[in-house]
Amino acid sequence: MSALDLLRPLIVAAGLLALWQAAVWLTGAPPFILPGPVAVAGVLADKAGLLAYHAAITGAEILLGLLLGTLFGGASALTLSAFRPARRWLMPVLVVSQALPVFALAPLLTLWFGYGMASKVAMATLIIYFPVTSAFYDGLRRTELGWLDLARTMGASKLSTLWRLRLPAALPAFGSGLRVAAAVAPIGAVVGEWVGSSAGLGYLMLHANARMQVSTVFAALAVLAVLSLILFFAVDRGVRRLTRWRPEA
Amino acid sequence: MSDAAPVPAPSPAPGLRIEGATLRYEAATVFDRLDMTVPAGRWTCLLGPSGVGKTSLLRLAAGLPSEGAAVAGRVLADDGRPLAGRIAYMAQRDLLAPWASALDNVLLGPRLRGEMRGPRKAALRARAMALLERVGLADRAQALPGELSGGMRQRVALARTLIEDRPVVLMDEPFSALDALTRHRLQAQAVELLAGRTVLLVTHDPLEALRVGDRIEVLTGAPARLADPALDPAGAPPRATDAAEIARLHGALLERLAGGEAPAPQALEAAE
Numbered sequence: 001m002s003a004l005d006l007l008r009p010l011i012v013a014a015g016l017l018a019l020w021q022a023a024v025w026l027t028g029a030p031p032f033i034l035p036g037p038v039a040v041a042g043v044l045a046d047k048a049g050l051l052a053y054h055a056a057i058t059g060a061e062i063l064l065g066l067l068l069g070t071l072f073g074g075a076s077a078l079t080l081s082a083f084r085p086a087r088r089w090l091m092p093v094l095v096v097s098q099a100l101p102v103f104a105l106a107p108l109l110t111l112w113f114g115y116g117m118a119s120k121v122a123m124a125t126l127i128i129y130f131p132v133t134s135a136f137y138d139g140l141r142r143t144e145l146g147w148l149d150l151a152r153t154m155g156a157s158k159l160s161t162l163w164r165l166r167l168p169a170a171l172p173a174f175g176s177g178l179r180v181a182a183a184v185a186p187i188g189a190v191v192g193e194w195v196g197s198s199a200g201l202g203y204l205m206l207h208a209n210a211r212m213q214v215s216t217v218f219a220a221l222a223v224l225a226v227l228s229l230i231l232f233f234a235v236d237r238g239v240r241r242l243t244r245w246r247p248e249a
Numbered sequence: 250m251s252d253a254a255p256v257p258a259p260s261p262a263p264g265l266r267i268e269g270a271t272l273r274y275e276a277a278t279v280f281d282r283l284d285m286t287v288p289a290g291r292w293t294c295l296l297g298p299s300g301v302g303k304t305s306l307l308r309l310a311a312g313l314p315s316e317g318a319a320v321a322g323r324v325l326a327d328d329g330r331p332l333a334g335r336i337a338y339m340a341q342r343d344l345l346a347p348w349a350s351a352l353d354n355v356l357l358g359p360r361l362r363g364e365m366r367g368p369r370k371a372a373l374r375a376r377a378m379a380l381l382e383r384v385g386l387a388d389r390a391q392a393l394p395g396e397l398s399g400g401m402r403q404r405v406a407l408a409r410t411l412i413e414d415r416p417v418v419l420m421d422e423p424f425s426a427l428d429a430l431t432r433h434r435l436q437a438q439a440v441e442l443l444a445g446r447t448v449l450l451v452t453h454d455p456l457e458a459l460r461v462g463d464r465i466e467v468l469t470g471a472p473a474r475l476a477d478p479a480l481d482p483a484g485a486p487p488r489a490t491d492a493a494e495i496a497r498l499h500g501a502l503l504e505r506l507a508g509g510e511a512p513a514p515q516a517l518e519a520a521e
Contacts, residue, residue, distance in 0.1 A: 146344045149313050153338035154413065156361035164361055168348050245348040245393050 035215035043219040051204070055223050058201040061117050061189040062231065065124020066181060072125065073132030073177070080133075081140035082162060094133065102127050103191055110196040120192035120200065127188035128181035135180070139173025140166050172246050175239035182235035186228040201227075262416035262447040263326035263335070264289035265310065270322035272305050272315060279305055279318070280473040285466065289327065292440065292448040292486060294462035296455060298506055302473045303451040304421055310449060311338045311419045326417075337415035341422040343406040345394040351401075352377055352390040355408045373412075380408040383442065400431035407439060418443055420450045424457065436461050437487040455502035459495050461486045467505050476505060 017037045023029075024036035031039055044051065076094070079086045106123055113119035143166045151161040193202025201220045208216035265287035272279040279302035287293045297303045305315050310324050312333075326332045345354045355377040359365050365373060381387050384404040386397075394402055403423060410418060423439075424432040440461050452458055458465045459482055467476040480498070482488065488495060 144344070146340050146342055147346070149308075149311075149340065150338065150344050150357070151361055152313060153311055153336060154358040154361050155334060156358075157363075160361045160363060164357070165346065168346065171348075243348075245395065247395055 032212040032214050035218055039215045040218040040222065043215045044222065047216065047219065051201075051219060051223050054199060054201045054204045054220070055227060057117065057199045058120075058186075058189055058193065058224065059227055061120040061192070061200065062124055062185045062227070064117075064121045065188060066128060066185045066231075066235075068121065069125040069128035069181060069185070070132055070178065073129050073181075074136055074174070076129075076133045077136035077140060077174075078162075080137050081166070082158075094130070098130050102188070106191055106195040109192065115196050115198050119195075120189045120197065123192035124185045124188035128185050131180040131184070132174075132177040135177025136170060136174040139170030142173075143169050172243045175243055178235055178239055179232070182232045183228070186224060186231070190224065261328075262290045262445060263328040263330070263332075264447060265332075265417065265449070266325045266327060267306070267310060268323050268325065270306060270309055271320065272302060272309065273319045274317065278472040280468075283322070283473070283475065285475060287447060287449050288464060289447050290445055291463035292443075292450060292461050293464045293466060294458035295449060295451045295466050295468055296458045296502065296506070297453065297468035297473065299453055301468050301470070303453075303468055306468070307419050307421050307449065307451045311336055313338070332417070335415050336417045336419060337410045337413040339406060339410045339418065339420040339423045341425055343394070343399075343402040345402055345405055345409075347394050350391045350393060351381060351386060351397065351405045354394065354405050355380060355412055357409055358413050377408070377412055380411050381405070383411075384408050384438065398431075400427050400435060403427060403431075403435060404438075407435075407442065411442060415446075417447045418449075420448065422452055423450075425452070425454065432457070433460075433490075440487045455499050455506065456490055456495075458502070459498055460488050460490055465502070467502065469506060469508070 021036045021038065024034055027034070035043075076090070080090060080094075081087075102123070105126065106119075109119040109122045109126075113122055140162075147165045147169070148161065151165055156164070189200070190202040190205075193200040194206055197203040201224050205217045205220045208214070208220070265285075267283070267285040267287070270283040270285070271281050273281075283306070285295075285306070295303050295306065305318070308315055309320060309322060312324070314320075324332060326335070345351075346357065349357075352374070353360075356365065356373060359369075359373050378387065378390060381390050384407055386401060386404055386408070389397060389401065394405070397405065403426075406423070424435055427435065436457065437460075450458075450461065463481065463486065465480040465482065467480070468474070469476065480502070482498060483494070
């Protein structure tokens with residue numbers, strides 16, 4: 001990676017910020033409609049403690065949702081691929097469940113799990129459950145048939161074939177599911193907070209928006225974006241480590 | 250690397266009898282009540298044009314399913330004992346697990362059977378290392394398959410077959426994807442390493458059959474039949490391919506292959 005590769009995103013970001021500031025100056029938009037980056041930076045500094053508090057809550061919701069969604073999704077994919085009856089009975093349920101917009105469930109989740117973190121964790125879990133399950137299941141299903149022949153002639157049990165061949169072979173697919181999950185989990189948590197909450201970046205945004213503190217909304221958005229990026233790149237790195245053997249296309 | 254002595258075959262290897270082998274797809278009969286004898290402790294090559302059903306017959310012998318086909322027939326060992334657990338299988342592609350080192354790939358069978366624990370683990374590892382040394386890859390034991398050449402990969406697959414220590418080895422065109430020189434070397438190596446075992450090798454290459462086969466069976470037609478009698482070339486494999494006799498037989502085998510009834514196109518597709 002050359003220095004330019006590192007600098008390029010910074011240059012792009014600086015350029016966009018400059019455009020933004022220029023737009024504010026040129027249009028003369030009042031700060032309660034469109035605050036400039038300088039104003040937002042001021043809020044980021046002034047309200048650092050407040051933002052950090054809400055970011056920690058949203059971050060915890062995202063991480064817990066990611067963990068639970070991955071666990072449930074992974075377990076579901078394994079069950080589906082290991083048991084034919086499970087496939088016959090559960091696959092339609094899984095597909096139909098995706099016809100329901102998960103966002104529409106947010107009010108119900110708030111009703112059932114309350115205004116605290118639980119309903120947001122549930123939301124994030126739900127939103128990543130399907131991508132993880134379907135990607136991992138797909139990977140498990142597409143095991144190289146030659147390997148299964150080989151395992152059979154070697155006298156392998158179904159379980160050890162799953163553990164030694166099908167599971168590692170499905171890791172790249174599982175990784176793709178995880179990447180999608182890392183990208184959408186923050187959406188789940190924030191939507192959950194919008195519907196009803198007492199803390200979190202989504203709550204802070206809604207609260208500030210209602211009071212025309214638009215620069216605080218922007219500051220919260222910036223924090224959320226950074227949070228999501230860190231999460232995505234951390235997951236991406238982890239997935240790459242796990243599938244190092246796979247040549248990069 | 251061709252100074253390899255045979256890896257001692259476990260107990261006397263049995264011969265095989267395939268009886269009444271039948272394989273039908275909806276559109277075509279690949280073979281029907283086919284009988285075949287594979288003599289004990291020797292290399293038998295099953296030669297035939299692409300799509301004639303060689304692989305299907307080998308899979309039947311290995312107890313592997315053929316998707317979407319009606320299969321019948323039995324495979325017996327001529328020592329009267331059951332064949333289960335006495336057959337090793339080697340496919341055209343090396344089928345190495347890309348995430349595992351060469352050494353771990355050799356140990357796939359023991360791992361799959363849960364043998365890699367306790368005191369046996371060290372012994373199996375040592376055996377795998379010894380086998381890698383036999384195929385000339387001791388210094389690449391930790392390499393991932395992606396870092397190895399096609400020939401090296403197939404040698405790892407050969408070591409993986411050998412660690413199974415089965416008296417009967419069924420091979421489906423294991424050298425066909427290799428370049429000519431690598432194939433030539435690996436054929437000789439395989440003949441030496443597998444000496445004493447009952448080997449059934451499927452190939453579409455008459456020259457390969459002449460190089461490694463104690464006996465050559467030719468499968469042609471639709472439904473496919475074995476040419477009678479089978480060809481037993483003189484001399485011990487691996488035979489040099491520049492001998493006049495081999496060249497003559499090569500020509501004769503090509504004629505025999507070309508003379509077989511051409512199978513219908515659907516049958517070709519179905520048997521692949």
